[in-house]
Amino acid sequence: MTEEKKDTVTLTIDGQEVTVPKGTNLIEAAKQIKTEIPHYCYHPHLSVPGNCRMCQVEVVGAPKLMIGCHTQAQDGMEVRTQETSKEVKDAQAATLEFILINHPLDCTVCDQAGHCKLQDYHYEYNAKPSRFIEEKVKKVKAESLGPNVILDGERCIMCTRCIRFCDEVTETGELGMLNRGDKSVISINPGKELNNPLASTVVDLCPVGALTHKNWRFNTRIWYTKETNAICPGCSTGCNTKIAVRDDQVVQVKARLNSKVNKEWMCDEGRYGMERFLPKSRITSSFENKSEINFDDAIKKLSSAFGKSSAIFISPNLLTEEFYLLKQILSASECKAQVVVAYKERELSKEEAVLISPDYAANYKGAQFVGLLGSDIAAQYESAIKDLAAGKFTNLIFIGDNSIDDRDKTVSVFSAINNAESSVAICLDSESGFMDSCNLLIPGKSVLEKSGLLVNKDNFLQYTQSVLDGPKGAKTEWEIFQSLAKSLNIPTTSAQSDRELTNWFFSEQEKLSGSTIKKIKSEGVSL
Amino acid sequence: MTTEHHKVLSANLDNENLHQLDTYISLGGFEAFKKALKMEPAQIIEEVKKSGLRGRGGACFPTGVKWSFMPTNSDKESYLINNADESEPGTYKDRLLMERNPMLVIEGMLIASLAMKAVHSFIYVRGEYAFPYERTKDAIKECYERGYLGKNIQGSNFSHEMTIHRGAGAYICGEETALMESLEGKKGQPRLKPPFPAGYGLYGKHTTINNCETLATVPWIIQNGGEAYSKIGVESCPGTHLMCISGHVNKPGIYEIDMGYPILDFIENEAGGIRNGNKLKAVVPGGSSTVVLTAEDCKGVNIDAESLKAAGSAMGSSAMIVMDDTTDMTEAVLNLSHFYSHESCGQCTPCREGGHWIEKIFARIAKCEGQETDLELIEKVCGQIGGHTICAFGDTMILPYLSIIEKFKDEFVAKIKKSNSSKSLLDRRALNFELGAH
Numbered sequence: 001m002t003e004e005k006k007d008t009v010t011l012t013i014d015g016q017e018v019t020v021p022k023g024t025n026l027i028e029a030a031k032q033i034k035t036e037i038p039h040y041c042y043h044p045h046l047s048v049p050g051n052c053r054m055c056q057v058e059v060v061g062a063p064k065l066m067i068g069c070h071t072q073a074q075d076g077m078e079v080r081t082q083e084t085s086k087e088v089k090d091a092q093a094a095t096l097e098f099i100l101i102n103h104p105l106d107c108t109v110c111d112q113a114g115h116c117k118l119q120d121y122h123y124e125y126n127a128k129p130s131r132f133i134e135e136k137v138k139k140v141k142a143e144s145l146g147p148n149v150i151l152d153g154e155r156c157i158m159c160t161r162c163i164r165f166c167d168e169v170t171e172t173g174e175l176g177m178l179n180r181g182d183k184s185v186i187s188i189n190p191g192k193e194l195n196n197p198l199a200s201t202v203v204d205l206c207p208v209g210a211l212t213h214k215n216w217r218f219n220t221r222i223w224y225t226k227e228t229n230a231i232c233p234g235c236s237t238g239c240n241t242k243i244a245v246r247d248d249q250v251v252q253v254k255a256r257l258n259s260k261v262n263k264e265w266m267c268d269e270g271r272y273g274m275e276r277f278l279p280k281s282r283i284t285s286s287f288e289n290k291s292e293i294n295f296d297d298a299i300k301k302l303s304s305a306f307g308k309s310s311a312i313f314i315s316p317n318l319l320t321e322e323f324y325l326l327k328q329i330l331s332a333s334e335c336k337a338q339v340v341v342a343y344k345e346r347e348l349s350k351e352e353a354v355l356i357s358p359d360y361a362a363n364y365k366g367a368q369f370v371g372l373l374g375s376d377i378a379a380q381y382e383s384a385i386k387d388l389a390a391g392k393f394t395n396l397i398f399i400g401d402n403s404i405d406d407r408d409k410t411v412s413v414f415s416a417i418n419n420a421e422s423s424v425a426i427c428l429d430s431e432s433g434f435m436d437s438c439n440l441l442i443p444g445k446s447v448l449e450k451s452g453l454l455v456n457k458d459n460f461l462q463y464t465q466s467v468l469d470g471p472k473g474a475k476t477e478w479e480i481f482q483s484l485a486k487s488l489n490i491p492t493t494s495a496q497s498d499r500e501l502t503n504w505f506f507s508e509q510e511k512l513s514g515s516t517i518k519k520i521k522s523e524g525v526s527l
Numbered sequence: 528m529t530t531e532h533h534k535v536l537s538a539n540l541d542n543e544n545l546h547q548l549d550t551y552i553s554l555g556g557f558e559a560f561k562k563a564l565k566m567e568p569a570q571i572i573e574e575v576k577k578s579g580l581r582g583r584g585g586a587c588f589p590t591g592v593k594w595s596f597m598p599t600n601s602d603k604e605s606y607l608i609n610n611a612d613e614s615e616p617g618t619y620k621d622r623l624l625m626e627r628n629p630m631l632v633i634e635g636m637l638i639a640s641l642a643m644k645a646v647h648s649f650i651y652v653r654g655e656y657a658f659p660y661e662r663t664k665d666a667i668k669e670c671y672e673r674g675y676l677g678k679n680i681q682g683s684n685f686s687h688e689m690t691i692h693r694g695a696g697a698y699i700c701g702e703e704t705a706l707m708e709s710l711e712g713k714k715g716q717p718r719l720k721p722p723f724p725a726g727y728g729l730y731g732k733h734t735t736i737n738n739c740e741t742l743a744t745v746p747w748i749i750q751n752g753g754e755a756y757s758k759i760g761v762e763s764c765p766g767t768h769l770m771c772i773s774g775h776v777n778k779p780g781i782y783e784i785d786m787g788y789p790i791l792d793f794i795e796n797e798a799g800g801i802r803n804g805n806k807l808k809a810v811v812p813g814g815s816s817t818v819v820l821t822a823e824d825c826k827g828v829n830i831d832a833e834s835l836k837a838a839g840s841a842m843g844s845s846a847m848i849v850m851d852d853t854t855d856m857t858e859a860v861l862n863l864s865h866f867y868s869h870e871s872c873g874q875c876t877p878c879r880e881g882g883h884w885i886e887k888i889f890a891r892i893a894k895c896e897g898q899e900t901d902l903e904l905i906e907k908v909c910g911q912i913g914g915h916t917i918c919a920f921g922d923t924m925i926l927p928y929l930s931i932i933e934k935f936k937d938e939f940v941a942k943i944k945k946s947n948s949s950k951s952l953l954d955r956r957a958l959n960f961e962l963g964a965h
Binding site for chain 1: 697699714719868869870871872873874875876877879880881882883884887888891904911914915916917
């Protein structure tokens, strides 16, 4: 008991007692009582520069206000935030007034409007007309920093988050601050370009509209979009993202803070690569030998193909629940097929390895978790692809567009599929090659079109929410598996929705009993 | 009638070859260092404490106490930095030392390094000081060649390296943590404290930063004893100091004077009085970042830390700026505010934005375009800056602004009243004000 006490400190914030680990700063400590100490420059995963002065708090006994980001909680400390201290409130209003004096009043055309910390805090902590009647400082506008990011120097509040990200996380050091005083401006260091693999994270980190995405700026007001908390399916890191959609189009992708997974970083490949999971040309009904058939007939054909199949190639981007359903069907049926998940590693540069995993397999760990696959998945897949190209499999089933790694979608592989006795594909893209090569096609859904569980490379279970509904006619893989099980007379889930499926899955898994979607959605669970 | 002052720092300055090692040694140079070599580090610190020497950079912190903050048993190395980034407006005393007597500076640094067991010391020279830099650099080179720097200095087991670095001309690099950032090759911007330099300083090592003049005073103290030094000047702030005087006096320059010398005597006797027989109007006593004193305020005030503090101002960097009765205070403060807004490092919000805002208001007032609310606004904005910044820049910048407005309010009000004629301009502003010009 006494030893445990040594690692924590107890203080009061706005009269409420809070116990936090030693070394915790006041911004983090205040979160425990759901008080937000406003801040711009502070980020929990970057160094603390203390330059914005927004997080000033009163520490009883200190001669002046302290900054919450740089002040460590100490035993017996008495802290007053804006909730209880007028001095703090005034200091925050003063800071906002200062930040705003040279900030352009261009919210009407600014992409950040609606999710801008300057707007939010202004309404919350200042909301007074400015006393500034001088001319504002002119700075660079629309300066390209790299292939994807563009800077509006006048909107910048000099919080230096972007500089610190490039210095401390990617260690590529592209950005710096030029000039002094109110002429200060963020700039690219000589001979550099903001093109590191995580470069566009700086846009997420920018609390205002100074840094924007070249290809997404001016495309929509954020309040016209639907924002969804999804997990990036690009690799097995499982970055937490917020995907904004308008008129069935992804219009912006932001990284979401999750200290246990991606902090608040995201790679450009994942961010700008969502289209990879949302092909433009979709299969919307089932086909047998290129002629349309109805879904029930397709399931009948699938169940007969299933019994005699010699190899099943599965996309690594299925939900964990779907892997489990498939596992159940495989164990209950006579199917003797070789089952592989497309898992193929790749080389990463030092900067990519900061965040990116060396695969294109979002949920291979989910397949392992439910016992569908063993540990040696890379070798299994490699030999299966070799056998496939050599024509060793007579009856094939492919589940998902990514059931074969893009690098293996070669002429020899597709001609082998063509020459097989029978081949079935559950897929999305009518131009993926499966359309021409397979006898039976059933329209599936993208990982971005369903909600459920994904397990990242560190066995961290997370919940992804569907970003889009998917086209009419397409079925989620679990709906297809459910129908397949029924047609094979195998007992299965009676779930009618993604949500019911996940809850059913929890009840099936001893390890996850008592779990709730809400709990996993908020942060995730280590398995 | 002139008073005789002690000559601690300016004793041999008229010797043209003083910067050369042989001349310096022939005049008794490096004797104090040799004495210090035989002393224990703690003894040296004790002697400096006894002398009562207070830092000459502006904060008047007791030097011996500062040295004792350095840990005595640490695995990490210790460094000494000589802060010669003398940029406070009106101050040019360190320049004289580096130009004319660089060996004294080096000797002081060696003794300080002995006391704090520093293995490496650095001189950070103001960017504009090309000649002092060259002189001191040559002096260091000569010391290396003659065994006063480097391995086993003068056959002792004390080894010490010394590096001189010339800044790029930013005022803020005189702030000790910004100086260290700059020395490390980064942009000169102050660090957050804690950690303090004694614990985590240059390159993360234990570091003490002293002003150039402070270090140059140390050899005399070691040679003559702390007690002897403490008897010069006044008890609370003993010794002599190099006083820079500029502005509307007949003989501007640097004078070594004992602490506790009356301001008005200094202006009259040493500096030759006010130019053209004009009347004294205002004095900034310790470099521009101190509270301004009116002629009336100066009566009975002596030049030492405590007396100036009692008068509401500060000793600062011993740089007196004198203004006669022809001075337009609205222009004087505009000049100052331009300096501060230009030199704000731009790191933290209140100083970066507020400093410029105030300059713009002062500019309007000086041009007779002020508004009635301007003076109150400046005071409020100053209040929003002071106490809310990373370093002391913001805290000190507002001191001259507020004191000049307070003490010469009539001049500001008169100019603002004049502005009422330019009506169209005001109309435009009134509109802006209503809308809130964010």
